Structures are given as structure tokens and as C-alpha cells.
Amino acid sequence: MYKRPDRRRLLAIRDRLRREYGRPVLHAHHAPVDELVLTVLSQNTNDRNRDVAYHRLRERFPSWEDVRRAPVADVEEAIRPGGLAPTKAGRIVEILDALAGDDLSWMAEAPVEDARDYLVGLPGVGRKTAACVLLFSFGRHDVPVDTHVYRVGTRLGLFRPKASFEEAHDELLRLTPEGDAYEVHVLLIRHGRRTCNARSPRCAECPLRRMCPEGRRRLGRG
Numbered sequence: 778m779y780k781r782p783d784r785r786r787l788l789a790i791r792d793r794l795r796r797e798y799g800r801p802v803l804h805a806h807h808a809p810v811d812e813l814v815l816t817v818l819s820q821n822t823n824d825r826n827r828d829v830a831y832h833r834l835r836e837r838f839p840s841w842e843d844v845r846r847a848p849v850a851d852v853e854e855a856i857r858p859g860g861l862a863p864t865k866a867g868r869i870v871e872i873l874d875a876l877a878g879d880d881l882s883w884m885a886e887a888p889v890e891d892a893r894d895y896l897v898g899l900p901g902v903g904r905k906t907a908a909c910v911l912l913f914s915f916g917r918h919d920v921p922v923d924t925h926v927y928r929v930g931t932r933l934g935l936f937r938p939k940a941s942f943e944e945a946h947d948e949l950l951r952l953t954p955e956g957d958a959y960e961v962h963v964l965l966i967r968h969g970r971r972t973c974n975a976r977s978p979r980c981a982e983c984p985l986r987r988m989c990p991e992g993r994r995r996l997g998r999g
């Protein structure tokens with residue numbers, strides 16, 4: 778039966794994962810528009826293709842304003858190696874149009890809720906993308922929940938079974954102390970990639986197996 782976790786539980790998970798994978802350190806890059814464009818480019822492709830598409834776009838257009846004013850077909854051509862180029866080009870230009878030259882630097886100081894509300898009001902931008910911009914660009918307190926974080930968090934009982942992504946974001950934010958957002962995000966992703974895989978999690982060798990409801994069930998101890 779699901780029992781809503783408290784912060785101590787998240788910190789116990791964090792400490793074990795920290796011993797396993799080390800302690801990641803955030804270097805906020807202060808380039809929020811780049812982060813938004815990268816997130817669009819990352820959909821349905823791997824990091825390498827995303828980066829090739831991004832670098833071609835930056836090479837071809839000196840500024841985001843140039844991208845905004847360019848024919849969409851030229852943007853599409855630049856980002857073709859990232860896949861889904863027509864859709865992604867349209868979305869990038871839509872976002873740049875909605876920003877209308879706003880460089881988002883005000884988000885470094887604004888109340889984080891106001892910054893989040895603004896971001897999720899942009900075309901196609903959801904909670905995860907907003908959290909990526911706030912955390913990676915400015916080091917603000919928000920925790921992106923991607924598919925790895927969602928899967929690992931659900932198995933560990935951090936989220937209600939079948940919780941929406943929106944609810945999972947709210948829960949992880951509630952559980953995570955200020956200053957720990959980046960570490961929690963990165964450690965859960967590392968664990969999802971290396972041990973708690975989608976299809977065949979390696980529960981028998983997982984450092985969290987004694988505190989994981991799903992692991993105990995899979996190992997026949999539940």
C-alpha cells in the first residue's frame with residue numbers, strides 16, 4: 778500500500794546513491810533560451826544527434842533573433858540531423874516568437890513560481906522543460922522529472938502509483954531540500970540508466986533494494 782514519503786526518505790535514498798555514483802555539482806550556464814531550444818531538439822533522439830543539430834543551428838545563425846526571423850525551411854535544414862526537423866523547427870520559431878526578444882535573465886531573481894508560470898505558458902513547454910531551464914540555467918529550486926526520474930521514483934514509492942508527471946514534479950519538489958535539486962535529479966537519472974532500467978532492473982545488486990517496495994516485490998521479499 779502506498780504511503781506518502783517524507784523528506785527523510787528522500788535524503789536516505791540520496792545518500793546511498795551519492796555513495797554509489799558520487800556527488801554531481803551544478804554549474805549554472807545562464808543561457809535559458811539555449812536550454813529551451815536544446816530541449817526541443819532533444820525530443821525523440823539521442824544526445825549526440827541533438828548536439829549536432831544544435832551546433833549546426835548556432836553556426837548558421839549568429840543570434841536567436843536571426844533564427845526567429847529566418848524562413849522556417851532554413852531552420853529546418855540546419856537542424857535536420859536531430860530528426861523531426863519540420864516539427865522542431867516550427868516549435869523553436871514559435872517559442873522565439875512568444876519570447877519576443879526576452880532573454881529571460883530576470884528569472885535569476887524573480888520568484889521561482891512566477892518564472893515557472895511564464896515558462897509553461899510558452900508554446901509546447903511543460904513542467905519538465907521549465908524545471909530544466911530554472912535549474913540548469915539559473916540554479917533555481919526546481920527538479921526536472923524525466924522518464925528515468927519518474928520510473929525510479931515510482932518504484933521507490935516517492936510518487937503515488939500512476940501519478941501524473943505534474944503531480945510527480947510537485948511531490949519531488951516538496952521532498953527535495955533547497956540546494957539539493959540538481960543532485961537529486963542527476964542521481965536518480967544515473968540510477969535509472971545504470972541499475973534501475975526500464976525493462977530489467979538489476980534489483981539483486983541495487984544499493985536501494987532494502988528500502989524499495991518494487992525491489993522487494995521483484996526479489997520475492999515483499
Ligand code: SF4
Nearest residue numbers: 973978980983989992
Ligand atoms: S531495487 Fe530494483 S526497482 Fe528498486 S530502485 Fe533498485 S533496481 Fe530499481
